[in-house]
Amino acid sequence: MDIKQMIAESIQHAFPELSIEQIASRIEKPKYAQHGDYAFPVFDLAKLKKQAPPAIATSLSSMIHHPWVMKTEAVGPYVNFFLQKEKVQKEIVSTIIASGKDFGNLQIGKGENVVLDLSSPNIAKPFSMGHLRSTVIGNSLANILEKCGYQTVRINYLGDWGTQFGKLIAAYLKWGSAEAVRKNPIPELLKLYVKFHQEAETDPSLDDEGRLWFKRLEDGNEEALALWNWFREESLHEFQRIYDLLGIEFDSFNGEAFYNDKMEAIINRLKELNLLTLSEGAEVVELDESLSLPPCLIRKSDGATLYATRDLAAAFYRKKEYNFAKALYIVGQEQTVHFQQVKSVVQKMGERWAEDMHHIPFGLLLKDGKKMSTRKGKIILLEKVIQEAIELAESNIAAKNPHLPNKQEVARLVGVGAIIFHDLKNFRLNSIEFSLADMLKFEGETGPYVQYTHARACSILRKASWSAPGHAPSQGLNDDYSWNLSKLLYEFPGTLTKACEGFDPSIIAKYIVDVCQSFNSWYGHQKFLTEDEEKGSRLSLVYATTLVIQESLHLLGMGAPEEM
Ligand code: ARG
Numbered sequence: 367m368d369i370k371q372m373i374a375e376s377i378q379h380a381f382p383e384l385s386i387e388q389i390a391s392r393i394e395k396p397k398y399a400q401h402g403d404y405a406f407p408v409f410d411l412a413k414l415k416k417q418a419p420p421a422i423a424t425s426l427s428s429m430i431h432h433p434w435v436m437k438t439e440a441v442g443p444y445v446n447f448f449l450q451k452e453k454v455q456k457e458i459v460s461t462i463i464a465s466g467k468d469f470g471n472l473q474i475g476k477g478e479n480v481v482l483d484l485s486s487p488n489i490a491k492p493f494s495m496g497h498l499r500s501t502v503i504g505n506s507l508a509n510i511l512e513k514c515g516y517q518t519v520r521i522n523y524l525g526d527w528g529t530q531f532g533k534l535i536a537a538y539l540k541w542g543s544a545e546a547v548r549k550n551p552i553p554e555l556l557k558l559y560v561k562f563h564q565e566a567e568t569d570p571s572l573d574d575e576g577r578l579w580f581k582r583l584e585d586g587n588e589e590a591l592a593l594w595n596w597f598r599e600e601s602l603h604e605f606q607r608i609y610d611l612l613g614i615e616f617d618s619f620n621g622e623a624f625y626n627d628k629m630e631a632i633i634n635r636l637k638e639l640n641l642l643t644l645s646e647g648a649e650v651v652e653l654d655e656s657l658s659l660p661p662c663l664i665r666k667s668d669g670a671t672l673y674a675t676r677d678l679a680a681a682f683y684r685k686k687e688y689n690f691a692k693a694l695y696i697v698g699q700e701q702t703v704h705f706q707q708v709k710s711v712v713q714k715m716g717e718r719w720a721e722d723m724h725h726i727p728f729g730l731l732l733k734d735g736k737k738m739s740t741r742k743g744k745i746i747l748l749e750k751v752i753q754e755a756i757e758l759a760e761s762n763i764a765a766k767n768p769h770l771p772n773k774q775e776v777a778r779l780v781g782v783g784a785i786i787f788h789d790l791k792n793f794r795l796n797s798i799e800f801s802l803a804d805m806l807k808f809e810g811e812t813g814p815y816v817q818y819t820h821a822r823a824c825s826i827l828r829k830a831s832w833s834a835p836g837h838a839p840s841q842g843l844n845d846d847y848s849w850n851l852s853k854l855l856y857e858f859p860g861t862l863t864k865a866c867e868g869f870d871p872s873i874i875a876k877y878i879v880d881v882c883q884s885f886n887s888w889y890g891h892q893k894f895l896t897e898d899e900e901k902g903s904r905l906s907l908v909y910a911t912t913l914v915i916q917e918s919l920h921l922l923g924m925g926a927p928e929e930m
Pocket residue numbers: 483486487488523524525677695697
């Protein structure tokens with residue numbers, strides 16, 4: 367039972383014109399405690415009722431009777447609700463405990479498929495901060511959608527195709543050494559690629575050579591394919607270490623190369639539909655000028671296909687393979703035009719499902735206000751950054767809790783959690799300043815703070831030797847701290863709905879901080895283990911809190927160690 371729903375039901379008889387959902391969606395949380403637990407504003411119902419808002423509020427207030435409602439008050443254009451704390455509190459905790467991990471599960475998705483295009487680093491290049499953001503945001507969105515009843519497919523659309531691989535092969539054959547690549551794959555391949563560009567400035571014939579090798583690759587030349595495959599495997603191996611640290615898995619690694627043989631069909635279809643035009647020898651799709659989108663380049667004059675061509679083939683393939691209800695592309699905002707173009711082409715091809723393609727853009731990770739670049743020589747290797755976070759977490763643990771069992775795994779969960787939380791607590795379009803020291807603080811809105819609050823709650827239960835599942839409290843609590851916490855816990859499903867609809871994990875991150883703050887103020891005012899008749903009810907609420915924090919952390923892709 368949802369509280370807002372309950373309130374909506376108790377007043378619906380006064381507004382037969384509105385549905386319960388419409389009424390529930392109007393219910394607010396008053397800013398000040400003296401205005402009650404919930405408030406129902408009526409000012410925009412004046413027309414409907416042909417009455418002044420305060421009069422509506424007064425007459426409505428006198429009509430409300432419900433066992434959960436202690437009293438109502440009409441204040442100006444609002445009806446304020448004061449609930450029967452003990453009754454409702456007990457009901458909330460019982461519901462959460464009875465649902466366990468399933469608390470908050472929703473059926474919005476009705477089992478439909480969502481494909482998420484996430485992470486998608488480029489072969490032979492370092493894993494960038496942008497790819498980290500895509501990985502973390504995309505994984506969290508997938509978790510959120512799953513809890514909302516969708517089936518998800520996490521696709522790592524590797525950047526493993528394109529003319530740059532021709533250049534890389536040419537560079538390797540000229541200057542490369544197998545041993546060096548094996549030892550240090552990504553930096554070595556990057557070096558070759560950079561050298562190729564430098565040399566090509568004075569020797570333009572190199573570019574032709576690069577193109578030639580890419581052509582060979584596309585045509586299935588064995589030598590080219592073998593080298594490409596090897597570069598790909600070595601790179602994937604490197605990336606996998608990062609995914610293991612983050613604890614993230616994918617359902618598919620079908621990258622750009624996978625679509626090499628699937629583009630021709632799309633190009634033919636575009637031709638049939640008369641959508642291709644020639645522009646300086648290249649084939650393009652003109653897009654609506656009203657959107658001021660540049661034409662979408664489909665095939666260059668030398669016959670080479672492009673990034674957009676592959677994304678088109680991938681979109682059609684995914685529709686056919688997964689019949690998705692939504693296709694999300696978690697990619698930096700700098701690619702916004704690209705995704706608008708791809709979507710517009712699909713639209714022009716008459717496919718209604720173009721509407722279900724959503725680019726989920728995000729901002730930059732900054733270091734001292736500047737973009738953290740993996741290009742231009744000064745690469746910051748992401749794996750090192752993650753390792754550093756884990757090491758810092760480890761030394762924190764060593765100082766605070768030296769006898770902790772399972773120290774290394776906890777340090778990984780805390781270090782990685784710090785990075786994830788730091789990313790997800792901000793609305794994704796904001797650029798964020800990357801500072802390990804800030805991320806790893808135990809105070810403020812950080813990963814360690816929320817994980818530590820969870821561990822603190824677990825420790826109360828441990829000390830009380832409390833084993834919960836199935837136990838509902840026999841009575842409710844009625845102090846303000848536990849009441850505020852309980853109400854907040856009950857907002858979990860509604861919070862999840864908002865996060866799902868807005869594709870916005872930061873809603874969950876902010877919610878966890880609220881829950882932790884509320885728990886910690888209760889903690890500061892309460893002796894949990896005192897033997898009195900409320901002890902069981904207190905422990906039940908502590909347990910319900912751990913359940914909600916765990917589930918919320920899981921939605922962000924973070925672990926919840928019981929001790930740290
Ligand atoms: N590999 C690309 C890059 O690093 C990202 C791919 C994003 N996904 C897509 N379907 N285009 O910029």
